[in-house]
Amino acid sequence: MESCPTCRQKYTxxxxxxxxxxxxxxxxxxxxxxxxxxxxxxxYAEPPLAFEKSPPESISLLVLESKQEIILTGSSTxxxxxxxxxxxxxxxxxxxxxxxxxxxxxxxxxxITIQExxxxxxxxxxxxxxxxxxxxxxxxxxYRLNSGDVLYFGQLKVQILF
Amino acid sequence: MDKEENFYTRLxxxxxxxxxxxxxxxxxxxxxxxxxTNVEVGATELFLGVKEAxxxxxxxxxxxxxxxxxxxxxxxDPELTTSTLYSVTSLQRIGNPQxxxxxxxxxxxxxxxxxxxxxxxxxxxxxxxxxxxxxxxDTLKAGxxxxxxxxxxxxxxxxxxFNDWAQVLVPASRHLDPSQAETRIQMLQPGGGTEIFxxxxxxxxxxxxxxxxxxxxxxxxITDGRTYGDEAACYYLANQxxxxxxxxxxxxxxxxxxxxFLDNLAVMTGGSCMYVIHPQDLHHFLSSKLAGVSKNxxxxxxxxxxxxxxxxxxxxxxxxxxxxxxxxxxVIQLGSIPGGSRLTxxxxxxxxxxxxxxxxxxxxxGKLSMDIPSKIIPKHxxxxxxxRAIGGYHMMDPLPSRLVEAVARMTVYRMQExxxxxxxxxxxxxxxxxxxxxxxxxxxxxxxELAQTVMKEIATLEEKQDLSEEGxxxxxxxxxxxxxxxxxxx
Numbered sequence: 174m175e176s177c178p179t180c181r182q183k184y185t186x187x188x189x190x191x192x193x194x195x196x197x198x199x200x201x202x203x204x205x206x207x208x209x210x211x212x213x214x215x216x217y218a219e220p221p222l223a224f225e226k227s228p229p230e231s232i233s234l235l236v237l238e239s240k241q242e243i244i245l246t247g248s249s250t251x252x253x254x255x256x257x258x259x260x261x262x263x264x265x266x267x268x269x270x271x272x273x274x275x276x277x278x279x280x281x282x283x284x285i286t287i288q289e290x291x292x293x294x295x296x297x298x299x300x301x302x303x304x305x306x307x308x309x310x311x312x313x314x315x316y317r318l319n320s321g322d323v324l325y326f327g328q329l330k331v332q333i334l335f
Numbered sequence: 336m337d338k339e340e341n342f343y344t345r346l347x348x349x350x351x352x353x354x355x356x357x358x359x360x361x362x363x364x365x366x367x368x369x370x371x372t373n374v375e376v377g378a379t380e381l382f383l384g385v386k387e388a389x390x391x392x393x394x395x396x397x398x399x400x401x402x403x404x405x406x407x408x409x410x411x412d413p414e415l416t417t418s419t420l421y422s423v424t425s426l427q428r429i430g431n432p433q434x435x436x437x438x439x440x441x442x443x444x445x446x447x448x449x450x451x452x453x454x455x456x457x458x459x460x461x462x463x464x465x466x467x468x469x470x471x472x473d474t475l476k477a478g479x480x481x482x483x484x485x486x487x488x489x490x491x492x493x494x495x496x497f498n499d500w501a502q503v504l505v506p507a508s509r510h511l512d513p514s515q516a517e518t519r520i521q522m523l524q525p526g527g528g529t530e531i532f533x534x535x536x537x538x539x540x541x542x543x544x545x546x547x548x549x550x551x552x553x554x555x556x557i558t559d560g561r562t563y564g565d566e567a568a569c570y571y572l573a574n575q576x577x578x579x580x581x582x583x584x585x586x587x588x589x590x591x592x593x594x595x596f597l598d599n600l601a602v603m604t605g606g607s608c609m610y611v612i613h614p615q616d617l618h619h620f621l622s623s624k625l626a627g628v629s630k631n632x633x634x635x636x637x638x639x640x641x642x643x644x645x646x647x648x649x650x651x652x653x654x655x656x657x658x659x660x661x662x663x664x665x666v667i668q669l670g671s672i673p674g675g676s677r678l679t680x681x682x683x684x685x686x687x688x689x690x691x692x693x694x695x696x697x698x699x700x701g702k703l704s705m706d707i708p709s710k711i712i713p714k715h716x717x718x719x720x721x722x723r724a725i726g727g728y729h730m731m732d733p734l735p736s737r738l739v740e741a742v743a744r745m746t747v748y749r750m751q752e753x754x755x756x757x758x759x760x761x762x763x764x765x766x767x768x769x770x771x772x773x774x775x776x777x778x779x780x781x782x783x784e785l786a787q788t789v790m791k792e793i794a795t796l797e798e799k800q801d802l803s804e805e806g807x808x809x810x811x812x813x814x815x816x817x818x819x820x821x822x823x824x825x
Contacts, residue, residue: 174431180772185431185432185433185434185685186431186432186433186434186728187422187423187433187434187435187436187728187730188434189422189436189734189738189739189742189743189746190742190743190746191746192746192749192750193750193769193772194750194772194775194776195743195746195747195750195772195773195775195776197739197743199730199734199739200733200734302779309779311775311779
């Protein structure tokens with residue numbers, strides 16, 4: 174039996190939501206076609222595995238609409254958001270050049286960290302939330318990512334590769 | 336089975352064709368195609384095909400056997416379409432228990448306005464206990480009078496009021512004297528207690544006098560209080576109402592009424608239960624309820640089902656026209672199909688493992704029964720077998736978003752039910768935890784107001800070791816409201 178990623182309660186095969194805490198356990202109506210990229214898409218029914226070798230030195234974020242690439246390198250913690258009127262205090266990655274404002278990205282939206290057991294993301298209580306492969310995540314809680322996962326910051330769609 | 340052609344389409348008939356229609360269709364086809372009169376190539380084959388179809392459909396027992404094998408798509412008719420959305424495409428033969436979700440839509444596309452409207456046989460059962468004094472009573476009087484003024488020649492409207500006993504204010508009659516009825520309603524004076532059984536029984540007797548499957552037979556119970564000691568008698572009466580074809584709807588005003596009891600009472604009969612927080616909103620609820628009753632395409636829709644070994648129905652919930660949990664019984668009253676709209680129900684089946692051979696597994700066999708008052712023969716039934724292919728466990732991909740949204744709603748509703756149960760039996764930690772999850776869930780869906788109500792109840796639970804009556808109702812009915820929904824939603 175699988176366990177819910179939020180509350181660890183076991184759930185029955187075929188469950189769409191965790192009955193204990195209401196977390197969505199499946200991808201919802203997710204029908205976007207992705208560019209052919211290696212790496213599997215994780216669903217929260219199967220938590221991704223830890224690094225098999227060493228943690229990656231850089232992470233790439235592919236903005237799917239404009240096909241632009243953002244490289245995260247030289248640190249193990251990156252805070253993401255959008256600058257406002259030129260102010261980008263506390264931000265490592267400014268998403269403003271990617272229509273972040275129109276797409277509902279918060280000033281402080283999320284944090285990506287590289288840890289021993291994998292790459293993690295935490296939503297920084299953003300107004301419009303963060304989704305992993307179509308699943309909205311609980312704010313202030315860390316989720317492990319797989320290379321190839323598709324993230325939404327508000328409406329801004331990004332694929333993470335490492 | 337071939338979806339395009341079946342014996343009905345071969346004869347150009349709807350699935351619910353009457354025996355007379357079948358005979359007529361065959362005669363017409365025979366005249367055109369009989370080998371003696373038609374020498375065109377292929378006509379003989381066509382005629383043999385028509386004859387084959389007629390032989391089966393004209394024999395009641397052969398027809399019902401044939402019907403039970405037809406797919407739901409084949410049994411659709413232009414007035415009523417049945418469609419299903421499943422969460423899985425196939426199931427595994429052995430292994431762990433599996434859940435199967437089914438979203439069932441019964442849709443009437445035409446509406447009833449274009450047809451002859453069916454008569455309504457309706458009884459208003461009004462609580463006149465002393466607490467109803469003021470705005471609630473005034474609104475109810477106005478509503479009752481409006482109802483009587485709007486009655487059409489074939490309608491039967493009756494009004495019963497009750498406190499410690501019941502009084503038939505306006506008896507059911509085809510020869511209603513509107514001015515006399517209005518005067519009697521105007522004279523109503525609130526006072527006394529709330530004995531719901533008294534009122535319900537009197538209302539039941541009035542409704543019964545003009546009972547017909549060609550009518551919409553409804554009792555609308557309106558109360559603001561709790562009844563003591565007569566709940567069992569009320570349930571007994573509700574069962575009787577079901578067997579005679581009477582629907583009980585309930586409207587609860589304010590915070591003191593027993594929502595669990597009234598909800599059960601309504602659900603048993605296929606009716607709905609509404610929560611009116613402020614008496615000034617009562618008029619709106621009452622008029623929308625009454626408008627709904629006369630516009631229903633089908634009444635008393637029930638699902639009769641027989642689960643296969645190892646399969647059980649774990650939950651059933653109506654998702655449209657209103658959201659309400661349904662009674663988990665071998666015959667489930669689903670409600671009514673609104674004209675020009677649809678009745679949507681979500682089922683959760685738990686399958687413990689497949690024993691049968693073959694490629695297809697029937698989770699449950701059964702049928703839907705209903706009354707379509709506008710038809711000369713109003714009794715109507717549609718076979719509904721819940722089947723899935725056997726061949727490894729596969730979820731539908733992508734999952735239909737309407738189904739996911741419906742299950743999301745069911746989940747929050749069930750969490751709310753569990754929190755109430757835990758709170759009532761002193762498991763305060765569990766109740767608190769669940770409420771916290773509910774609040775988080777509502778927040779993430781943008782329903783801040785209800786999330787705040789839930790947070791307030793967490794505090795109340797801490798302080799008073801119980802939930803407040805107001806909070807319990809607001810959370811329960813708040814998780815049922817249809818607003819704030821995803822666009823594709825029921």
